[in-house]
Amino acid sequence: xxxxxxxxxxxxxxxxxxxxxxxxxxxxxxxxxxxxxxxxxxxxxxxxxxxxxxxxxxxxxxxxxxxxxxxxxxxxxxxxxxxxxxxxxxxxxxxxxxxxxxxxxxxxxxxxxxxxxxxxx
Numbered sequence: 791x792x793x794x795x796x797x798x799x800x801x802x803x804x805x806x807x808x809x810x811x812x813x814x815x816x817x818x819x820x821x822x823x824x825x826x827x828x829x830x831x832x833x834x835x836x837x838x839x840x841x842x843x844x845x846x847x848x849x850x851x852x853x854x855x856x857x858x859x860x861x862x863x864x865x866x867x868x869x870x871x872x873x874x875x876x877x878x879x880x881x882x883x884x885x886x887x888x889x890x891x892x893x894x895x896x897x898x899x900x901x902x903x904x905x906x907x908x909x910x911x
C-alpha cells in the first residue's frame with residue numbers, strides 16, 4: 791500500500807448547527823457542502839478537508855485532532871479568546887512551529903498551528 795496523503799479529517803459532532811456556527815462563523819472557515827439532510831458538512835481548507843458528521847452512523851469511539859495552519863498563532867489566540875473560546879493549551883513553541891489548542895463544541899481538539907518557515911500542509 792502507498793499512502794498518498796490525507797483526503798480529509800473527520801469529527802463526529804452532536805449538534806451540527808452548533809458545530810457549523812463554530813467552524814464557519816467563529817473560525818471563519820468556508821463551508822464547501824452540507825449534505826445528507828444536514829448531517830454531513832465539509833470545509834475545504836487547502837490542502838485538505840475537514841468533514842463533520844452528526845448522528846449514530848458517524849459516532850466513533852476515541853477522538854481525532856486536526857492542526858489548522860494560521861499566519862500568526864498569537865493573533866489567532868487573541869481573536870479566539872475575544873470570541874469566548876477557551877484555550878485548552880496555551881501557546882507553545884518547538885524548533886519548527888508555534889501552537890495552541892482549543893476545542894470545538896464536542897470537545898474535539900484543534901491545534902492552531904504556525905510553522906516558523908511559514909509553509910502550510
